[in-house]
Amino acid sequence: MKLLRSDESVVVPVGVTAGVAVFDRQAGQFTDLVNPDLRFRSASVVKLLLVLDFLWDRGPAYEIPAADQARLEVMLRSSDDDAASYYWDHLGGSAIIGRMVPRLGLTHTAGPPPTHPGFWGYAAFTAADTVRIYRYLLDQAPAPVRDFVMGNLHQATRYGTDGFDQYFGIASVFDSSFAIKQGWSGFPNSSGFGRDKSKPKESVVDLANEALHTTGTVGPDDRTVVAVYTLHPDGTGYGKAYSDVTRLIRALNVPGAVKTPGSWVTSTGSGVRVRSAPNTSAGVLGTLPSGVEVLVSCQKKGQLIDTPPRSSEWWAYLPKYDGYVTNVYVGSGGPKLPGVPDCQ
CATH class of the missing domain: 2.30.30 (SH3 type barrels.)
Structure with missing residues (x-):
């Protein structure tokens, strides 16, 4: 990976475990990397693979049925978990991950542990593989797929359907030219699959500590891809994690981005x-x-x-x-x- 600056320049908040990858599409290089291949449970970021698997090989003239369009839009914009579970069940569960890994050239992405086959949020993701997903969407995907997925990510709602404020990280720092797919897991009252403190040996990711991820694009024409995955000490409140992730984003080198003043x-x-x-x-x-x-x-x-x-x-x-x-x-x-x- 070609890197513009060393990862020592990125200050990760105390107690936080982070995986960071920032890629400038215009320059064709990474501007920040911290543990880019460290695996985290994906939480809702896996929804990117669900929509791509659904649309794969549909053809440029394919029209998304109204019911699927409504489900996919709320899944992408408002991180709806019921929609994700619907596609996980109907498209074959972990087989989705098995198909998408070679399609996108992912290197460290894996399905949930065998002890939790239905837990799509326990899929293993990395910051570097997430950049690969966005680069496929922006540079290789058929135009209807790119426009549908990125168009919805550019219209992400402030709150998820579970009521959680999903404007942390990228959305908290930068002006309106951004697209986001966020992930949160393990916080009180959050929907979906939270955490498993039993720490099953079959899992390659931490399932116990609170997870908060901010991923997406920033700048004109989706210039820079940003993927930040974080784990927080057991018991960390949502506001504290929200602030730590946002503070980390503020320190990154994101070409083309405009920070909201204040x-x-x-x-x-x-x-x-x-x-x-x-x-x-x-x-x-x-x-x-x-x-x-x-x-x-x-x-x-x-x-x-x-x-x-x-x-x-x-x-x-x-x-x-x-x-x-x-x-x-x-x-x-x-x-x-x-x-x-x-x-x-």
Whole structure:
């Protein structure tokens, strides 16, 4: 693998195990590599292989039946697990992996352990093989396949169908020219196949610790492919893992990417609501994962919120949500965020 810089330049958050591969399609080289062939349980990233297997050999004139189109769209955009289970069952389970490995030239991808044949999220994936999947999609796949898959990944919803905020990592850092297929496994209340603390000997991947992966493309014409796989110590909260993965993405060399400007601020509390205007009468746009770092571009006066010992009439504007959250629940406790400009 041709590499622009050494992996020592990538700082992985303490306690996190990471596999990283960043490939600049325009230059034809990797710009960052960390453990690119280290295997992780795929979680929902395996859905890329499910859709490719379904569309394989269908021919350029093939029209996806309406029922399949609806299932595939929600699987790709909102990481729907019921749709993934449908295709896993109907296309032969691990045989899907067996077919796609030689088709795409994957080197370390494998099906789930024999003890868990139905657990598609336990398939073994690597960062380097994930780059190969995206490069096939972008450079070799028939145009209808490329347009369908990448078109849906460019329209990824903020929340998965299980309610989890999937805009961590790539989606948290970069401006809107990105496509994502994320993966999460082992966090409380997440759907699909979580984790197995029994650590079966047949598994080549860690099934016990929390997993959080961000993969996709960034920049004009999908210039750079980014694949980041992470494992977090047992018991890590979703907000902490979300922040660690996003912090790792912020440190990568991603050609063609434009980072959304602003200041990173830690939120407090649980279920903090993001609203369309700086008051509690405004519509709710979403909620923040507990203890997550969020990007703030400016702050604006609004409704006074008094929750002793904290009180503030200032609200932080979060560009990634296009909404506001009271300063009572972001920052270190002062009524106004230091170093953050007023909204104009």
